[in-house]
Structure formats: C-alpha cells, structure tokens
Amino acid sequence: xxxxxxxxxxxxxxxxxxxxxxxxxxxxxxxxxxxxxxxxxxxxxxxxxxxxxxxxxxxxxxxxxxxxxxxxxxxxxxxxxxxxxxxxxxxxxxxxxxxxxxxxxxxxxxxxxxxxxxxxxxxxxxxxxxxxxxxxxxxxxxxxxxxxxxxxxxxxxxxxxxxxxxxxxxxxxxxxxxxxxxxxxxxxxxxxxxxxxxxxxxxxxxxxxxxxxxxxxxxxxxxxxxxxxxxxxxxxxxxxxxxxxxxxxxxxxxxxxxxxxxxxxxxxxxxxxxxxxxxxxxxxxxxxxxxxxxxxxxxxxxxxxxxxxxxxxxxxxxxxxxxxxxxxxxxxxxxxxxxxxxxxxxxxxxxxxxxxxxxxxxxxxxxxxxxxxxxxxxxxxxxxxxxxxxxxxxxxxxxxxxxxxxxxxxxxxxxxxxxxxxxxxxxxxxxxxxxxxxxxxxxxxxxxxxxxxxxxxxxxxxxxxxxxxxxxxxxxxxxxxxxxxxxxxxxxxxxxxxxxxxxxxx
Amino acid sequence: xxxxxxxxxxxxxxxxxxxxxxxxxxxxxxxxxxxxxxxxxxxxxxxxxxxxxxxxxxxxxxxxxxxxxxxxxxxxxxxxxxxxxxxxxxxxxxxxxxxxxxxxxxxxxxxxxxxxxxxxxxxxxxxxxxxxxxxxxxxxxxxxxxxxxxxxxxxxxxxxxxxxxxxxxxxxxxxxxxxxxxxxxxxxxxxxxxxxxxxxxxxxxxxxxxxxxxxxxxxxxxxxxxxxxxxxxxxxxxxxxxxxxxxxxxxxxxxxxxxxxxxxxxxxxxxxxxxxxxxxxxxxxxxxxxxxxxxxxxxxxxxxxxxxxxxxxxxx
Numbered sequence: 001x002x003x004x005x006x007x008x009x010x011x012x013x014x015x016x017x018x019x020x021x022x023x024x025x026x027x028x029x030x031x032x033x034x035x036x037x038x039x040x041x042x043x044x045x046x047x048x049x050x051x052x053x054x055x056x057x058x059x060x061x062x063x064x065x066x067x068x069x070x071x072x073x074x075x076x077x078x079x080x081x082x083x084x085x086x087x088x089x090x091x092x093x094x095x096x097x098x099x100x101x102x103x104x105x106x107x108x109x110x111x112x113x114x115x116x117x118x119x120x121x122x123x124x125x126x127x128x129x130x131x132x133x134x135x136x137x138x139x140x141x142x143x144x145x146x147x148x149x150x151x152x153x154x155x156x157x158x159x160x161x162x163x164x165x166x167x168x169x170x171x172x173x174x175x176x177x178x179x180x181x182x183x184x185x186x187x188x189x190x191x192x193x194x195x196x197x198x199x200x201x202x203x204x205x206x207x208x209x210x211x212x213x214x215x216x217x218x219x220x221x222x223x224x225x226x227x228x229x230x231x232x233x234x235x236x237x238x239x240x241x242x243x244x245x246x247x248x249x250x251x252x253x254x255x256x257x258x259x260x261x262x263x264x265x266x267x268x269x270x271x272x273x274x275x276x277x278x279x280x281x282x283x284x285x286x287x288x289x290x291x292x293x294x295x296x297x298x299x300x301x302x303x304x305x306x307x308x309x310x311x312x313x314x315x316x317x318x319x320x321x322x323x324x325x326x327x328x329x330x331x332x333x334x335x336x337x338x339x340x341x342x343x344x345x346x347x348x349x350x351x352x353x354x355x356x357x358x359x360x361x362x363x364x365x366x367x368x369x370x371x372x373x374x375x376x377x378x379x380x381x382x383x384x385x386x387x388x389x390x391x392x393x394x395x396x397x398x399x400x401x402x403x404x405x406x407x408x409x410x411x412x413x414x415x416x417x418x419x420x421x422x423x424x425x426x427x428x429x430x431x432x433x434x435x436x437x438x439x440x441x442x443x444x445x446x447x448x449x450x451x452x453x454x455x456x457x458x459x460x461x462x463x464x465x466x467x468x469x470x471x472x473x474x475x476x477x478x479x480x481x482x483x484x485x486x487x488x489x490x491x492x493x494x495x496x497x498x499x500x501x502x503x504x505x506x
Numbered sequence: 507x508x509x510x511x512x513x514x515x516x517x518x519x520x521x522x523x524x525x526x527x528x529x530x531x532x533x534x535x536x537x538x539x540x541x542x543x544x545x546x547x548x549x550x551x552x553x554x555x556x557x558x559x560x561x562x563x564x565x566x567x568x569x570x571x572x573x574x575x576x577x578x579x580x581x582x583x584x585x586x587x588x589x590x591x592x593x594x595x596x597x598x599x600x601x602x603x604x605x606x607x608x609x610x611x612x613x614x615x616x617x618x619x620x621x622x623x624x625x626x627x628x629x630x631x632x633x634x635x636x637x638x639x640x641x642x643x644x645x646x647x648x649x650x651x652x653x654x655x656x657x658x659x660x661x662x663x664x665x666x667x668x669x670x671x672x673x674x675x676x677x678x679x680x681x682x683x684x685x686x687x688x689x690x691x692x693x694x695x696x697x698x699x700x701x702x703x704x705x706x707x708x709x710x711x712x713x714x715x716x717x718x719x720x721x722x723x724x725x726x727x728x729x730x731x732x733x734x735x736x737x738x739x740x741x742x743x744x745x746x747x748x749x750x751x752x753x754x755x756x757x758x759x760x761x762x763x764x765x766x767x768x769x770x771x772x773x774x775x776x777x778x779x780x781x782x783x784x785x786x787x788x789x790x791x792x793x794x795x796x797x798x799x800x801x802x803x804x805x806x807x808x809x810x811x812x813x814x815x816x817x818x819x820x821x822x
Contacts, residue, residue: 038781040545040591048547124556126549175593194592194602195781196676196773220675222771227674230661234669387539387786390547 029215031484031503033495034222034237038195041178044164045118045125050493054242055198055219058496060101061164061183064092064111064145065157066496069262069488071316071409073157077106077165077184078145087152087446092145099205100167101188108139113168115147123174129417129424130159133443152444154451158410186212186499195221212499213486232257232479238503240479242493244360245305248477256482260489263307263315264476265407268364270353270469273399275429278351282465283343289328289469290336291375292368298472301363305475310463311419312411312455313473315491319411319452321459328464336375348376351399354392355383358404364471365402396427409492411455412443419462428467435461511814515807519800526799527581530792531574534783540566541590541786564590564788577792587789596793599778604797606676606690607767607774611759613694618701619752625702626709626748627736633714641706648703653762657696657769664692676772693770697762701755708751712744719743745816753809757802 039052044061047053058066066076075081078092098106115137118125133153138146149156167182181189186208187200198219202212220237222228225247231237233254240247251257270288272279279285294308308329312320323329340347355365362383369379379400384392392398408414417423420439421431435458442454463470478489483504488497542560546552561567565576580587586596625641632638664671672688679686716722717740725735764776775794782791 040785048549121553121556124549124552179592193773194599195777220771221773222674223777224658224769224771226658227661227769227771230665231674234665234671236672236674385537385539386784387537387544389539391539391543394543 029503031214031217031239031498031501032220032237033217033239033241033498034220034228034231035241036221036223036225036228038221039198042181042189042192043174043177044166044181044183045114045123045127046174046178048126050242054493054495056164056181056183057162058185058494059187059200059217059498060181060185060189061166062185063161063163063165065161067158067161067409067490067492067494069490069497071265071491073161073409076161077111081157083446088149090147090149090156091140092147094143094145095207096143098184098207100184101182101203102167103205104167106165106167106184107142108145109142110168111145111165112137112139113171114165115163117166117171118163120171122172127159127163130155130163130413152446154443154446155410155412158408159413161409185496187217190216197221206499208499213502214498217498229479232481235481238481238484239487239501241489241495243477243479245303245475245477246359248305248475248479249303251479258480258482260478260480260487261305261475262489262491263313264474265313265315265409265491266404267309267313267407267473268361268402268404268471270368270471271398271401271403271428272467272469273396273428274431274467275396276399278343278345278349279399279467281343281345283339284345284349285467285469286328286464287336287339287343287375288372288377289464290330290332290339291372291377292469292471293331293371294329294471296371297364297367300367301360302472302474305477306472308471309473310459310470311415311466311468312459313407313491315473316409316411319455321456321463323463325460326463333375340376348378350378351380352382353379354389354398354401355381356389356401356403357383357386360474361402361404368402368471393427396429411451411458412439415439415455415458415462416443419458419466430467432461432465435466511810515810519803519807522803523796523799527578527792527796528574530795531577531788532570534786534788534791535570537786539786541788542566544784544786545591577789581793581796586793589790590787591785596790599790600775600794600797603773603775603778605678605774606772607760607763607776609679609686610690610693610697610763610766610772610774611756613690614697614701615752615756615759617694618698618755619705619748621698622702622705622709623741623748625706626744627713627741629706629710630713630717631736633710645703645707648699649707651699652765653696653700654765654769656699657693657766660692660696661769674771676774689770689772693766693772696769697759697766700762701759704755705748705751709744709748712747713740716740716743742816746813749809749812749816753806756805760798760802 035051035054037051039047039055040049041047042052042056044056063076064078065073068074077095077098079095081090081092083090094108094111100106115131117123118127119131133149133151133156134147135150136148140146164183166177170176179192186203186206188203190199190201192198199216201216206212222231228237228240229247229250232240232251235256248259252259272285274280298304298306298308307314308323310321310323310326314320340349353365355362365381369381372379393401393403405414405418416439418425419430419435420426421436438454438458442451445451445454476489476491476493478487480487485502486497486500541564542557546557565573577587588595589599629638629641661673664673672685673692674689676689677685722735722739725739763774764779767774767776768780775798779791779794782794
C-alpha cells in the first residue's frame with residue numbers, strides 16, 4: 001500500500017516534469033513582459049495612467065494616425081488624408097481590410113462613433129481637448145470620414161494619433177471597454193488575472209500581413225523593482241519596458257540583457273502658484289531658475305541620465321529651443337539674490353513645496369531645496385500620498401509643487417491646456433496675454449514657419465518668466481533579453497513595436 | 507464544555523468583527539483623497555457636475571453613518587458589494603485572490619511549526635551547550651531578518667545559481683503542480699523563518715520548564731527511557747504555549763504575506779489589499795480586512811479547541 005502510494009507520487013512528479021519540458025517550445029512563443037503597476041482599466045478613451053496606456057496603445061488599439069519613433073505623424077488606420085485649402089475640412093481615407101478583434105470590419109461608422117465618444121460629455125474623456133476644434137464628424141461612405149472644423153487646427157493630426165478607434169456601440173457605455181477591450185491592433189485581449197498578469201494573443205486578421213510575429217504577449221504585473229531585475233536577468237521575463245535610470249543602472253552590464261534608451265517626452269518641473277505672493281512676482285520665479293543647478297539635479301536624482309530642457313522636450317528636435325538661449329538657465333546665485341532683493345519681498349522667503357510621491361521627483365525636490373536655500377528661499381517639503389497630491393494639485397492648493405508632466409507630440413496640446421489662461425491644467429493660475437495670443441496663433445495657424453516662430457517665443461517667455469521652472473528630461477530605458485529582436489523604445493512609452501518583435505528561445 | 511466555549515467564542519467573533527468593520531470603515535475614509543479623486547487621476551476634462559455624479563453613484567454623498575449602515579446591512583445579508591473600479595462582486599475578487607495566500611500561509615506554517623518542534627526539543631536537550639547557544643543565536647537572527655529582505659536575497663542568490671528555476675508569480679496547483687510549488691517554496695521559506703525561530707524558542711523554554719516538573723522526576727525514577735520522557739511526558743505539556751503562539755503567529759503570517767507577495771509577485775490577498783488601499787476601493791478593502799480578521803479569529807478558536815484536546819483539564 002505504502003509503496004504503491006509512493007510510486008503514484010513519483011509518477012505524478014515525472015509526468016509534471018515531462019509536461020513542463022513539453023510545454024517549453026510553446027512558451028517560447030509567448031513574450032513575457034514585466035510591468036510595475038496594475039492598470040486601473042483598459043478603456044482607451046478614459047484611462048490617464050501610463051500603467052494602462054502602455055498595455056493598450058498600439059498593441060490592442062490603433063488610431064487614424066500614428067506616430068513613428070522620431071515622433072512624426074504617419075498614417076495609421078487612415079491610409080491617407082486631404083486637407084481643404086482653408087484648413088477647415090479633413091477627409092480621411094480608411095485602410096481597407098481592417099477588422100476588429102470581434103470579427104467585424106472597421107468602417108467609417110466606427111471611427112465616427114469613436115470620435116463622438118471622446119467628445120461626449122458623459123464619457124468625460126481626458127482626450128476631449130484634442131478634438132476641441134472639431135465641429136462635425138461625418139461618414140461620407142464606409143471608407144471615408146470627414147472632420148469639419150470651427151477653425152483651422154494645426155495639432156489635429158497629432159492629436160488623433162492618441163484617440164483609439166473602437167467598435168461602434170460603446171457611445172454610452174462607460175464600463176464595457178475597461179475590462180474587455182476590443183480594438184483593431186495586432187494583439188487581442190485574452191485574459192486579465194488581477195494583480196497577476198494580462199494576456200494578449202495574436203489578432204489573426206491583423207491588416208499588416210505577417211504581424212504580429214509572436215503568438216502572445218503576457219504582461220506580468222511585478223510591483224517590486226528588484227524582482228523585475230532578477231526576472232529579466234534570469235530570463236523569466238524577456239522585456240522590462242519603460243524603466244527609470246535607477247533600475248537601468250543596476251541592469252547595466254548583466255549578461256544577456258541589453259538596454260535600449262531614448263529621451264522622454266515627459267519632464268520634471270517645479271510649478272509656482274502665481275495667484276499669491278511671493279511667486280506671483282515674476283522676478284522671484286526667475287530668481288528660482290537662476291538659483292537652480294540643473295546638472296546637479298540630473299546627476300543626483302537621475303544618475304546623470306537626462307538633459308536640462310525648456311517647456312518642450314529636446315526629443316522634439318523640430319520644435320525645442322536650445323536651453324543655451326534661456327538666460328536664466330545659467331546658474332547664478334548672486335543674480336538670484338539680486339532679483340529677490342529687487343522684487344522687494346520679505347526675506348527669507350518661506351514656502352511649502354508639494355512633492356509628487358515618486359522616487360526621482362522626491363530626490364529632485366531635496367536637491368532643489370538645498371539649492372534654493374543658498375539664495376534665501378526656505379522650502380518645506382510636503383510629500384503626501386498620491387491621492388492627496390492629485391487633489392491639492394488640481395485645486396491649486398500649493399505655494400510650489402514638484403512633479404512631472406507628460407508632454408505631447410505636438411506643442412499645442414499640452415502648452416495650451418497648461419499655460420493658456422483658463423487652460424484645463426493651468427493649476428498655476430498663470431495668465432500672460434502675450435502667451436495667450438501666441439498659443440492661439442500656434443493653434444490655428446497652418447503655416448509651419450509661423451507656428452515655429454510662435455512656439456519659439458512661447459518657450460523663451462515660459463522658460464524664465466513662466467509659472468514653472470522646467471528641470472530635466474530623463475532618459476527612458478527598456479531592458480531587453482538577448483534574442484529579442486525588433487523591439488523599439490518610444491519616447492511616448494508606446495509598446496506598439498511588440499507587433500514586430502520576435503523572441504528566440506527564452 | 508465545547509458548547510459553552512463555542513458560544514463564548516462566537517460572541518467574541520461577532521464583537522471583534524463588528525469592531526474591525528467600524529475601524530476599517532472609518533480609517534480608509536479619514537485618509538485624504540477619496541475614490542473619485544483617485545479614479546479621475548489627472549483628468550481635468552471632468553466637470554464638477556460629473557464628479558458629484560460619480561460620488562453619488564458610489565454613495566459618497568451620504569453621511570458616514572448612513573454609508574456604514576448601508577454597507578453593513580448588505581454584508582449581513584451576504585452581499586459584500588461590488589468593487590468600485592472593476593464593478594465585479596467583491597466576493598469574486600476575494601475568491602480569486604485568497605487561494606495563493608492560503609496556500610502560502612499554510613505552507614509556511616507547516617514548514618515553520620513542523621520544524622520548530624524537533625528543533626526546540628533538541629535545543630532543550632542540549633541546554634547550556636555550544637550548540638544550544640548557536641541555535642539560540644540563530645533564532646535571534648531568524649526573528650529579526652525582515653521577510654522582504656530575505657525574499658530579495660533568496661531571489662538574487664537562486665537566480666545566480668539556478669536561472670532556469672521559475673520562482674516568480676503564481677500558477678494554480680491543479681494547473682501545474684510542480685510549477686506551483688517551485689514558485690511558492692521561496693516565499694514560504696521567507697515567511698516561515700521568523701515563525702520557525704520564534705516557535706523553536708517557545709518550545710525550548712516550555713520544554714525546559716516541563717523537564718523541571720515532578721512528574722518528569724518521577725518518570726526518571728521509574729526508569730522510563732529518556733526518549734519517552736522527552737516526547738511523551740514533557741513535550742505534551744510544552745505544547746500548550748506552542749499552540750497559543752501558533753494562533754498568534756497566524757496574524758503575523760497574514761501580515762507578512764502582504765510583503766512577501768509583493769516581492770515574489772504572487773497575486774494574493776496582500777496585493778489585493780494594497781491595491782484597494784491605493785485605489786480607495788472601500789468595499790473591497792473593508793471586505794478583505796473582514797475576511798482576514800475572520801480567518802485570524804477562526805484560527806485562534808481552533809487553538810482554543812486544541813487546548814482541550816492537549817490538556818484534558820482545560821474546560822472540564
């Protein structure tokens with residue numbers, strides 16, 4: 001009896017071993033990706049967090065236009081488009097042979113429904129501002145969509161790249177796509193085990209023939225940074241996408257692990273409340289900029305992996321003004337003190353700085369605190385929990401804050417809502433008529449040179465006189481196992497290149 | 507005996523669960539930033555009207571006592587409510603996350619408590635010797651090492667020596683028994699070590715105490731073999747403090763699981779709880795804590811029953 005039981009156990013073990021060995025080749029086809037945070041939801045029109053965005057953007061969902069790795073707008077689900085001479089009518093020709101994951105063909109009606117959904121007050125999509133200029137959306141036929149604008153809109157095409165096309169029928173449905181996303185992308189949603197993983201499988205009817213190259217992608221949710229590092233070093237995970245400098249530094253030089261990097265669109269900043277003293281005074285804000293040593297901040301908080309920048313990411317080479325042209329970027333404590341004296345505010349200046357509870361921002365805040373102390377600005381750091389931070393930030397309940405801002409492919413998108421008076425994320429309560437006028441110009445002008453001139457001027461004003469001291473643009477890293485090919489890191493953190501990625505072995 | 511004990515214990519259970527339900531209900535609401543604020547994140551397109559509507563949908567516009575009564579009456583009817591974020595029933599979310607944690611906790615308890623008894627007896631036997639001192643030292647180290655640190659160190663070490671070992675994440679036992687065990691063994695060891703250390707010390711001192719007793723001297727005088735004295739006479743009497751401590755350590759186990767699950771990426775109750783706190787997912791958080799409390803009280807109830815089993819004098 002006892003012997004037979006033992007034998008059964010041994011056999012079960014052997015079967016399990018064999019089963020494990022047999023399953024290997026199939027596993028090789030599943031691309032194991034490790035991400036740090038569980039997404040709150042996957043509805044592309046509702047999500048705001050990177051944790052959600054990186055799982056759906058370009059993988060499950062696609063948009064009319066797309067952005068390549070040099071941040072240029074290229075065709076997406078629209079294979080071409082035409083703009084009327086007055087810049088107020090856009091006609092999109094849809095790609096043929098595109099199907100949704102539910103098998104239905106993608107047609108103009110779906111595109112119209114998706115854009116209407118984003119505009120709907122009921123859905124309250126954070127992307128709605130990207131369609132602010134749109135007056136009407138119509139389907140001329142099954143393969144043609146026409147957007148009529150109230151006024152010309154230069155950033156429209158870039159803005160469309162972030163608006164996913166979903167099947168019609170979700171117009172009034174706020175919850176359906178959060179757990180069961182349906183798109184046209186190379187991968188379709190399969191399973192979500194909360195806190196465990198999200199599985200995507202190959203979309204057989206994908207319109208680019210031969211893609212995706214792998215059978216499936218598994219996003220493992222691994223909150224602990226050390227665990228992710230070990231996982232990629234040992235080969236359990238093939239890709240750690242969008243990791244920070246601290247994690248990347250620890251993986252540098254590990255055998256079989258490569259690091260890919262790019263300059264981020266997102267940046268760190270110190271924001272001022274311009275509705276109350278002392279930071280309502282532009283001289284005090286300038287003094288802060290003169291007091292800062294951005295190189296020191298980058299060395300201390302980003303391990304040297306970053307560059308100083310102005311309001312627009314240096315990654316956007318066509319738009320960004322070189323920081324050498326901003327006078328206040330030259331560290332000059334004497335000048336800072338002189339400006340504070342000139343401003344006539346009582347010294348020393350005492351203020352509270354609200355700090356985003358994220359490691360690199362907390363580190364930066366401490367360096368900034370030290371640097372400003374030397375010119376007579378005493379900052380008390382307040383590092384609340386995330387929910388509290390968002391609430392205080394949203395309600396402009398701060399003297400100064402340290403945080404990060406996502407940036408965007410077209411300068412209009414976030415410059416307008418962040419720095420235009422009355423802009424939806426203008427928590428600084430900043431109002432500068434000249435900036436307003438320039439931002440309005442940049443928005444409606446369709447002349448690239450005129451836009452460039454307007455945004456150059458905006459950047460110069462904002463850099464020194466504006467409501468924020470722009471600190472740094474960090475390097476964004478991805479760790480990739482040897483044998484994983486064609487994975488590309490994107491400045492906007494999209495993982496769309498997973499469609500072309502191949503993995504040899506483990 | 508057991509009937510009266512059962513009644514007293516049941517009353518205890520009700521009182522504890524009621525207290526815990528009130529405390530968790532209040533605490534999570536005292537934390538600044540409510541569920542709606544966090545749900546909306548940095549979305550500034552949302553109008554105040556819409557925020558008010560969302561708050562009303564969750565019931566946050568009601569006075570707190572009303573919210574509590576509403577929730578607790580649902581719980582009493584067996585309805586734990588729905589998760590604020592996913593809309594799924596809380597019971598289903600907990601059901602999905604409870605198995606990894608239960609398996610992990612049981613495995614570490616069996617490992618820790620199972621090894622503690624022979625180790626404690628051995629330490630008592632070798633009292634005063636070099637080995638006893640060494641083991642005492644070892645137990646202090648075991649008690650003070652934080653599980654998360656130990657976990658990370660074990661991952662780092664093993665990944666250097668056995669990179670092929672699948673040790674992160676979780677697969678259900680019935681899907682892949684070997685994969686399940688290979689992923690749970692490290693977290694179980696990390697959790698079990700402090701239990702082993704603390705219980706071995708308990709067994710050692712209880713054994714030393716028991717060995718001083720008259721009945722042991724009598725047994726020795728009768729010529730009972732040392733092995734029998736140790737394991738039959740002394741150990742049985744030393745088991746009472748041991749069992750009490752097992753009950754108390756269950757609390758540690760459930761708390762430690764939160765940290766260890768985080769390190770080993772195990773999708774258990776601990777991760778569910780942390781996520782619920784971060785999201786201000788009130789119904790989910792409240793129910794999860796109730797369930798954990800229930801398990802803790804239940805284990806201690808079983809411990810009380812075990813007293814009567816180990817020591818016939820109890821409850822007679």
